[in-house]
Amino acid sequence: xxxxxxxxxxxxxxxxxxxxxxxxxxxxxxxxxxxxxxxxxxxxxxxxxxxxxxxxxxxxxxxxxxxxxxxxxxxxxxxxxxxxxxxxxxxxxxxxxxxxxxxxxxxxxxxxxxxxxxxxxxxxxxxxxxxxxxxxxxxxxxxxxxxxxxxxxxxxxxxxxxxxxxxxxxxxxxxxxxxxxxxxxxxxxxxxxxxxxxxxxxxxxxxxxxxxxxxxxxxxxxxxxxxxxxxxxxxxxxxxxxxxxxxxxxxxxxxxxxxxxxxxxxxxxxxxxxxxxxxxxxxxxxxxxxxxxxxxxxxxxxxxxxxxxxxxxxxxxxxxxxxxxxxxxxxxxxxxxxxxxxxxxxxxxxxxxxxxxxxxxxxxxxxxxxxxxxxxxxxxxxxxxxxxxxxxxxxxxxxxxxxxxxxxxxxxxxxxxxxxxxxxxxxxxxxxxxxxxxxxxxxxxxxxxxxxxxxxxxxxxxxxxxxxxxxxxxxxxxxxxxxxxxxxxxxxx
Amino acid sequence: xxxxxxxxxxxxxxxxxxxxxxxxxxxxxxxxxxxxxxxxxxxxxxxxxxxxxxxxxxxxxxxxxxxxxxxxxxxxxxxxxxxxxxxxxxxxxxxxxxxxxxxxxxxxxxxxxxxxxxxxxxxxxxxxxxxxxxxxxxxxxxxxxxxxxxxxxxxxxxxxxxxxxxxxxxxxxxxxxxxxxxxxxxxxxxxxxxxxxxxxxxxxxxxxxxxxxxxxxxxxxxxxxxxxxxxxxxxxxxxxxxxxxxxxxxxxxxxxxxxxxxxxxxxxxxxxxxxxxxxxxxxxxxxxxxxxxxxxxxxxxxxxxxxxxxxxxxxxxxxxxxxxxxxxxxxxxxxxxxxxxxxxxxxxxxxxxxxxxxxxxxxxxxxxxxxxxxxxxxxxxxxxxxxxxxxxxxxxxxxxxxxxxxxxxxxxxxxxxxxxxxxxxxxxxxxxxxxxxxxxxxxxxxxxxxxxxxxxx
Numbered sequence: 001x002x003x004x005x006x007x008x009x010x011x012x013x014x015x016x017x018x019x020x021x022x023x024x025x026x027x028x029x030x031x032x033x034x035x036x037x038x039x040x041x042x043x044x045x046x047x048x049x050x051x052x053x054x055x056x057x058x059x060x061x062x063x064x065x066x067x068x069x070x071x072x073x074x075x076x077x078x079x080x081x082x083x084x085x086x087x088x089x090x091x092x093x094x095x096x097x098x099x100x101x102x103x104x105x106x107x108x109x110x111x112x113x114x115x116x117x118x119x120x121x122x123x124x125x126x127x128x129x130x131x132x133x134x135x136x137x138x139x140x141x142x143x144x145x146x147x148x149x150x151x152x153x154x155x156x157x158x159x160x161x162x163x164x165x166x167x168x169x170x171x172x173x174x175x176x177x178x179x180x181x182x183x184x185x186x187x188x189x190x191x192x193x194x195x196x197x198x199x200x201x202x203x204x205x206x207x208x209x210x211x212x213x214x215x216x217x218x219x220x221x222x223x224x225x226x227x228x229x230x231x232x233x234x235x236x237x238x239x240x241x242x243x244x245x246x247x248x249x250x251x252x253x254x255x256x257x258x259x260x261x262x263x264x265x266x267x268x269x270x271x272x273x274x275x276x277x278x279x280x281x282x283x284x285x286x287x288x289x290x291x292x293x294x295x296x297x298x299x300x301x302x303x304x305x306x307x308x309x310x311x312x313x314x315x316x317x318x319x320x321x322x323x324x325x326x327x328x329x330x331x332x333x334x335x336x337x338x339x340x341x342x343x344x345x346x347x348x349x350x351x352x353x354x355x356x357x358x359x360x361x362x363x364x365x366x367x368x369x370x371x372x373x374x375x376x377x378x379x380x381x382x383x384x385x386x387x388x389x390x391x392x393x394x395x396x397x398x399x400x401x402x403x404x405x406x407x408x409x410x411x412x413x414x415x416x417x418x419x420x421x422x423x424x425x426x427x428x429x430x431x432x433x434x435x436x437x438x439x440x441x442x443x444x445x446x447x448x449x450x451x452x453x454x455x456x457x458x459x460x461x462x463x464x465x466x467x468x469x470x471x472x473x474x475x476x477x478x479x480x481x482x483x484x485x486x487x488x489x490x491x492x493x
Numbered sequence: 494x495x496x497x498x499x500x501x502x503x504x505x506x507x508x509x510x511x512x513x514x515x516x517x518x519x520x521x522x523x524x525x526x527x528x529x530x531x532x533x534x535x536x537x538x539x540x541x542x543x544x545x546x547x548x549x550x551x552x553x554x555x556x557x558x559x560x561x562x563x564x565x566x567x568x569x570x571x572x573x574x575x576x577x578x579x580x581x582x583x584x585x586x587x588x589x590x591x592x593x594x595x596x597x598x599x600x601x602x603x604x605x606x607x608x609x610x611x612x613x614x615x616x617x618x619x620x621x622x623x624x625x626x627x628x629x630x631x632x633x634x635x636x637x638x639x640x641x642x643x644x645x646x647x648x649x650x651x652x653x654x655x656x657x658x659x660x661x662x663x664x665x666x667x668x669x670x671x672x673x674x675x676x677x678x679x680x681x682x683x684x685x686x687x688x689x690x691x692x693x694x695x696x697x698x699x700x701x702x703x704x705x706x707x708x709x710x711x712x713x714x715x716x717x718x719x720x721x722x723x724x725x726x727x728x729x730x731x732x733x734x735x736x737x738x739x740x741x742x743x744x745x746x747x748x749x750x751x752x753x754x755x756x757x758x759x760x761x762x763x764x765x766x767x768x769x770x771x772x773x774x775x776x777x778x779x780x781x782x783x784x785x786x787x788x789x790x791x792x793x794x795x796x797x798x799x800x801x802x803x804x805x806x807x808x809x810x811x812x813x814x815x816x817x818x819x820x821x822x823x824x825x826x827x828x829x830x831x832x833x834x835x836x837x838x839x840x841x842x843x844x845x846x847x848x849x850x851x852x853x854x855x856x857x858x859x860x861x862x863x864x865x866x867x868x869x870x871x872x873x874x875x876x877x878x879x880x881x882x883x884x885x886x887x888x889x890x891x892x893x894x895x896x897x898x899x900x901x902x903x904x905x906x907x908x909x910x911x912x913x914x915x916x917x918x919x920x921x922x923x924x925x926x927x928x929x930x931x932x933x934x935x936x937x938x939x940x941x942x943x944x945x946x947x948x949x950x
Contacts (some may be wrong), residue, residue, distance in 0.1 A: 064947045065877075134864040145911055153911050157903060163900055168892045171873070175888075460935045 003043050004055040004071055007081070011088075015111035019104055026096065029107035033089040033114070040085035047078050049473050051480030053124065060126050061128075064187035066178070075477030079329055079470070080250050082123045084243050087115045090455060091238045094344045096448040097351060100147055113139035115237060120247050126174045126186040129255070133167055133211075137324040140239055144232040152231045159228040162221070166211035167450045173207030176200075177259065191259050192484065199429070201263030204405040208256050210273070210348055215248030218271075219278030229297035234347035237293075241300050242340040246332050249307055253328070253481065257315045259421050261485045264315060271312045272404065278305035283418040292349075292356045295426055296342045299382070302419060306412055307331050310397035313404030318486045322479055324400015329474040330467060331393025334381065337463075338390060341378035341456040345371065348449055349430070353438055358426060360433045363435030368444040372431050379427045381460040383420040389463035392471075441453075470478065494544045496537075496558055497598050499530040504591035511584020519587050520569065526591070527566045534559045545604045546666065554602030556807050556949045557734040561601065565594050565728040566815045567720065567932065571822055573924040575719055590723060593619035597731035601738070606655045606665040609735060613651070613699065617644045620724060624716040629671030636715025643698065643708040651695030667743040674746040681747075685930035689744055689751055693758075696739070700732040702788045703761040707732065710769075718828065721777065722821035725784045730810040733791050740795050741802050742798055748798055755795055760890060763787035763910070767897040777834045780817065780900060783860060786898060787813050790891070793875040797882045803872040804950045811946065812859060812867030812939060815932040819856035822928055823849055826919045839905060841914025849919060849931075850909045852929040859936045861902040862895060867939035 014032030021028040047054060056072035073081060092110060100106045116139070119132025137160070145156040174186070181190050196204065214221040229237045234262075239474060258295055264271075282301035289295040307328050313323025342353060348371065350356050351365070365372035377388070384390035394416060402409035503526025510518050534555050543549045550558075569590070576583040592615060605642035621644065625637025659665060662673040676679060694705065701709040713721045744751065766786030773779040791809055794802045823842075824834055826849060831838040843850035847906025859868035872895065876888050908914075939946065 027698070062942070062944050064944060065874075131864045134869075138863060142910070145907070153907050157900070157907070160903065161896060161899060165896050166893060169889075171894065172876070172880070172885070172888055175873075175877050176883075176885075178877075179880060179883075316736075399783070 001057040003046075003056060004122060005038070005292070006008045007039050007043060007085075008037065008071065008115060008122065010039065011118065013117040015108045015115065016109055017109035021104055023103070025107040026092070029111055030089065030092050032111060033085075033092050036114070037085045037089050039066045040082055043073065044078055044082055044473070047073065047075075047473070049075060049476055051075070051476040054336075056124070060122075064479045068128045068185065068187070069128060069421055070187060071119070071122040071125050071128065071165070071464045072131040073122055075474040076250070076253060076329065077121050077383075078480070079333060079474050080246055081118060083246065083333050084114060084117050084121065086190045087238070087242045087336055087340055090340060090452055091235050091242070091353065093237050093448050093452050094238065094340075094347070097348075098233075098235075102146075104472070106143065106147060106235075108141040109143050110235065110239065113143075117243055121250060124188045124284065126188065126191060126255070127175065128186070130167070130171055130174060133170075133251075134164075136244065137163055137167070140236060140244060143239070144228060144236040146324075147233040148236065149231040149233075150187065155227045156230050158388065162214055162224045166214035166221075169207045170211035173204050176204065176207070182462050188255075191255075192488075194259065195258065196262075198262050199268065201260040202266055203263075204260045204265030205256065205267055208260075209267070212248040212251045212256065215251070215272075216245050216246075216308060216456040217301065217373065218274050218308055219281055219301070220274070222278065222282070222301050225301060226294055226297045229300070230272075230291065230293050233344055234350075237343050239341070241297075241343065242336040245300070247337060249304070249311070249332055252308070252311055253325075257311075258481060258484050258488070261316065261488045264312070265489065268312045272309055272408060273310065273360055275309035276339065276408055278302070279309070279412055279415045281420070283415045286422050287418070290357055290359060292346050292358050292361075292430060293343070295422065296339065296346065299419060299423065300339055302415060303331070303335050303339075304383075306394065306397050306401075308333070309408065309412060310400040313408070314400040315482065315485055316489055317403055319479070320403055321400065321482050322475070323396050324403065325478045325482065326471055326474060327393050327396025327398075327400055329393075329478065330463075330470055331397055334389035334393045334460075334463065335405055337456055337459050338378055338382045341374075341453070341460070342382060344452060345375045345378065349442075349444060352442055355438070360436075361430045361439055362433040364439050364442050365431040365436050367439065367442045370450070371445045371453070374445070374457050375427065375431060377457045377460055379423050381464065383423050384416060387464045389460050389467070391464060392467045419491065449463070454493075494542075494548065494550070495533045495551075496562075497595050499526060500591055500595045500598065503527070503530075503899060504588045505594065507584055507591065509589045511582065511588070513863070515582060518661075518767045519584055520572065523569055523587055523591065523832055524566065528564055531559065531562050531566075534562065538787065543604060547608045548599065548602045549604040550602050553734070553738070553803050556946075557601040557730065557810075558598050558928070559664060560725050560807065560811050560814060561594060561597050561731055562786065564818065565590065567724070567815075567818050567928045568723050568727070570721070570819075570924040570928045571719055571825065573922045575825065586623070587628075589619045589623050593623070593723070593728070597727065598902070600731045601734040603735070603738065604659070604667055606667070606766075609739070610648075610652065610655065613735070614648065616728065617648070617699075620644075620720075620728065623720045624712060626720070631714035633717065634715075636712045639708050639715075640712045647695045647698030647705070649695075649925065650691050650698065654688045654691030654693075654695060654851055657684045661685035661688060670743045671746065672742070678746060686747075686750065689747060690754065692739065693751060693754065694736050696736045697730065697758060698737060700729055700791075701760050701785050701786050702783060702792060703765040704758075704782075706762070706765065706785045706788075710778055710781045711930055713784070714775070714778050718777065718821060718825050718834075718852065722818060725780065726800070726814040726817045729788070730814055732788040733810055737794065737803060737806055741798050742909065745798055746822065752796060752926070755792065756887065759789050759792045760798065762786065762792065763891060763894040767894045767901075771897055771901050773901070776834050776839065776905070779836075780820055780824075783898070784817070786894065787860075788874050789894075791874060793879050793891070796887070797878050799878060799881060801874070802878065804947055805871075805878055807950060808867070808874055808943060808946060809871035812871040812936065815935045816856040816859040816866075816868060819852050819929055819932045819936075820860070822852045822925055822932075823856075826921060826925065830917050830919050832916075836904060836908050837914075839914070840912040841916055842908070842919075843910040844914075844916055845918040846921070848929065849921060852933050854906055855933050855936055857902040857905050859940070861899050865937070865940045867936045867943070870940055870943045
């Protein structure tokens with residue numbers, strides 16, 4: 001319990017310290033984020049990989065309203081907690097070459113967001129979950145709107161209103177569940193035990209699904225995403241794409257599936273269709289992008305679409321669904337690592353050449369071989385080459401989709417090939433070919449850039465070759481979840 | 494009772510101090526008086542005393558008295574450098590505000606409708622004068638006249654309603670009226686119903702709910718900003734307490750009857766308040782319209798009556814009061830420097846004035862209803878209350894309105910942090926700093942741990 005409280009409150013206290021640390025904010029925030037990574041690793045080492053909820057903290061908070069500070073970690077939470085605490089130090093390190101104005105505020109907001117994210121990923125109380133959900137949104141809004149690029153105010157307002165719209169309807173759903181719960185509290189186990197009829201489940205499904213779909217984003221709720229990713233400062237983009245979108249996926253797994261399985265089942269066909277449309281649509285648009293950052297943004301929609309499709313395809317298949325779900329787990333982690341890597345490479349290029357336009361670049365590999373190798377590994381991880389981390393997840397996910405429908409799997413699989421084409425073409429046009437006047441001046445990576453890229457590349461390869469510990473971590477919890485869903489589905493029938 | 498006496502005596506003392514030109518002593522005297530009154534509020538806790546059958550200082554009354562007194566206290570602290578620049582006769586300001594406060598204490602603790610009327614009039618007459626206290630200023634005169642005409646008009650409605658209810662029940666006493674409704678639930682006098690509606694209209698005028706809100710924007714804009722602060726925060730809180738005492742107390746047995754017109758009023762108020770606020774270019778006018786929309790959320794508490802309705806209103810009113818005080822305080826500072834109260838004058842405020850800008854941000858987040866601020870808890874309680882009877886469509890409508898609210902509150906945040914401006918450094922007097930810090934602290938504490946006032950009533 002103490003470990004978990006420390007895990008959540010360390011970044012929060014760290015944010016306060018960083019806010020008053022003036023010029024040394026970079027160092028202070030790095031130390032704090034590395035410490036919280038250490039703590040997360042420590043917790044992971046003491047974590048027993050079974051289906052139980054561990055390190056549980058259950059304290060009274062607002063007793064009159066049935067709200068408790070109830071948090072805990074099971075396999076699924078453990079994975080995303082590790083992802084969060086791994087990526088935050090990487091993201092902070094990746095900012096070392098930047099001189100943001102008001103650094104103390106910048107780094108404090110990152111740490112504050114981390115606390116919100118950890119709250120989301122460990123909350124066992126719906127109200128606490130909602131608080132974390134919003135607490136993660138406010139800092140990222142400020143990060144993107146204050147340090148972002150051109151037209152940041154308008155674009156971030158759109159992003160903000162979109163996400164908050166989703167979350168308000170989710171709040172309505174949470175209140176509804178609370179009122180249905182005879183014990184009048186927000187406890188997740190009590191929500192799981194609720195016996196709602198089909199119509200109620202359908203409404204709750206939509207109340208939650210829209211919030212999660214906007215966050216991920218699933219087509220057609222994605223329109224905020226490319227603009228926001230493009231204008232945000234690189235660290236903001238990394239936080240959004242690396243960690244924040246996992247909030248949506250995690251929400252689906254933790255709250256949507258077990259609470260309203262019948263509602264999900266009734267609408268899963270539509271959710272599948274939307275996810276797959278998203279994959280195709282985003283891939284097609286990614287093809288035509290001239291800006292590398294936008295291309296990666298669209299590719300991210302496609303990848304998330306596959307994760308969502310995998311989840312909606314496998315949630316009611318019982319043991320058969322374990323593969324698809326496990327794929328979603330691994331892919332959450334892999335996508336986080338890969339997309340952060342991609343955005344970092346593009347940031348390195350942008351900080352030197354002040355452009356991310358694909359046609360203006362070329363031949364960087366000649367002048368910067370180390371960057372070229374790292375970039376290649378990340379791109380290969382993204383296109384799911386066997387032996388990289390992307391492969392395991394996408395393979396399992398496709399298997400899950402295949403179990404649902406061979407056609408869906410065919411379409412999704414085809415777009416993965418598309419993905420390989422546009423990613424590799426982007427790599428080719430940016431790194432290979434003739435060096436032009438602009439790219440001639442390019443200097444290879446150094447210092448923290450090297451460190452960050454090496455870490456990312458190492459993770460891509462290690463997780464690709466030996467994903468077993470990861471799969472082992474989540475397996476029991478995933479199995480338990482699917483059993484729970486199945487039980488509830490059959491009891492309703 | 495001793496609360497009203499303390500406040501009234503303070504008002505007289507301040508008036509005499511003004512007569513002898515002891516301008517330096519005004520604020521300390523007032524603060525001491527108000528703190529004493531606050532002390533009496535705490536001392537009478539759980540006393541539930543009935544005074545001459547006219548007033549009842551139950552915990553509901555005391556809690557709202559407390560919020561009103563603290564709010565007034567903070568507003569008095571904002572008078573530093575404010576009145577002195579404008580007028581010589583500053584003692585009148587102090588006295589009139591104190592008299593208005595005394596009226597409000599009656600409004601939150603009446604047990605007899607005659608007291609409601611007396612309290613309302615003491616408050617309103619003081620406010621008519623305060624709104625027009627800048628004698629040479631055209632807008633201030635207009636505000637005063639409008640407020641007076643509309644106020645007199647609405648008092649007419651209220652009085653007529655009281656008369657009809659008296660005609661139906663033969664009593665002004667709240668308990669007796671309620672007993673009458675319970676005993677004769679099958680045969681309620683037909684003149685009682687129009688009485689309820691007329692009283693509802695009269696009170697809606699006072700709290701500025703649509704479609705009886707037309708006076709608010711002009712009056713709020715024309716009055717001196719400090720008086721606007723007072724009107725839109727403390728006065729509104731008292732008005733809602735009076736509303737609640739009547740409709741959640743005495744008229745509760747008639748809930749099924751008045752809930753339908755009330756729902757119409759709520760929807761109109763939310764919609765008109767939010768949508769009109771969206772198009773304002775002037776910060777002060779935006780706050781005026783936003784105060785209309787908050788009246789809509791506050792009325793949610795009457796749509797479903799539960800044992801928590803009263804404490805919900807208390808939380809919401811406190812959240813709204815303290816956030817608005819911050820917003821108006823910053824407005825006063827900005828206007829003193831730039832002479833304008835448009836959104837543009839807030840541009841780039843964050844660069845040179847971090848404390849002011851941060852406070853304003855917290856206030857806007859709270860008004861918008863972002864978690865970890867008091868405003869969220871308030872909105873949450875209201876939604877929870879209404880969802881209790883599954884008025885899902887109403888909540889959905891309120892959520893859409895809240896989204897509109899996000900947009901215009903964030904416009905302020907955008908101006909403060911993300912727009913380039915003149916980089917002027919505001920001169921922030923020490924008392925303003927105190928007010929800002931106290932209000933921010935209250936907003937955050939209520940947001941993170943609302944349990945401290947949830948159980949009060």
